[in-house]
Amino acid sequence: MKKLLLVLLLGFVTLPGFSQLKSYTLSVHGDTLNRVDAKGLKQGPWIIKVENLRGERGYEEEGYFQDDVKQGTWKRFSLENGVKIAEENYKWGKLHGKSKYYTYNGGLVREESWRAMDPGKKFDTVALYDVNDPGKEINRIVVKNEGLAVKHGKWVYYDPVEGVVVETETYALNKLVNADGSVTGEDEIKPIGLTKYTPTVDSLGKKNVAKPQAIMDFEKKNAGKKKVKVRDGSTGM
Template identity: 50%
Template sequence: MKWIALLICLICVNTGFSQWKNYIIGAKGDTLNRVDQTDLKQGKWFVHVDPLRGEPGYEEEGVYKDGKKTGTWRRYSLMGDLLAVENYRFGNKNGTCTYFTVAGMVREESWKSIDPQNPYDTIQVPDLHDDTKVYTRVIKVDASVVKHGTWNYYDPSSGALIKSETYVLDKLQEPAKKVTVIDAGGNPTAASGTDSTVAPANKVKPAAVADYEKKNSGKKKIRVRDGSTGY
């Protein structure tokens, strides 16, 4: 009976592996780097890349589905230091991807992978001048992957944020800036828009000032006494 049971197990294992054109067995006994009969990569993969032409080597691990990267992939230096954590969909980067040096995190990227079978996407577009307003747009996206969301850049030694950018489907968004508007009384008021100082169009000059400017237009600047007694 034992030999019969062992034979059945071997037949089952052989049948399970026969669907793969190629594969390797990992240190824990799991099946890695599987290639199916149609030459598509499937399941868990481990990749080792040697240094070449001055470029450092690396190792990465993640999952393939029908020949395309999917889910979370991690990349390491050949010394074992974490270099990147990337997320994939449809074989392209999707969502947040984070990059590191030995000193620490240097960059957070945000990507959007587009379904090639359905290149139309519904997005929420915030009003850059009013944080309370969000618009829904359905658009066609021609690229397979686009920058979408917030990109942050850091000083790896201190962790301080150096720069932040926001993209909507590959288009860099200009941040809303403060506008200073001068009212009729000469008082500044704040509003959203571009950073500038604007004089109101309806401000009326006093008659005496207008008359003075009219009489002295085109003349050199007139010196006036300031009340001092010295020369």
């Protein structure tokens, strides 16, 4: 990755087009990076450098902020040799879609699949597909929205030297899908027949009138349960 010479400008600026920015940096090509708006929120393209610390290798990552949260594709590069070591996708500041991770020599190690939960919804509904026939929808799962990203879709593990697949896993909203299509921990999520319910708000944001009985049962069953700590896909920024 090309090294950029950045010039830091602090405070409110008066250059045309940037009067609403509190601070930003300029590349040698005149591009504005690391923008902070008048409200103190990160906006637009950013480059973040993390130095080596306590044996942990440093890296530099680049991507896009929208209203202070990561959005879209972010790429991470080694400080040592500039090799790409990660490529992640974000929505609402949480992992969403495919993420790929590499060794410091460039070998692909793992592909992950995430689904960010819309922070504006209390529940979300997702289709569950047949493991052996990805185009066949066999059920739908409705879950309470905890404002996190969840494992959803296929995870693939590679031998980084040979480049061959060594293991695959399929998840449905953080639950492991078995070879027969059943879901591990089905007592904690509620599969609902496709013809037996109409969700209040579905994944596409379409509004319906009545809250289904299944959701009310889910709320009652899980009321007061202690939350379990899981990797949630948040950025930590």
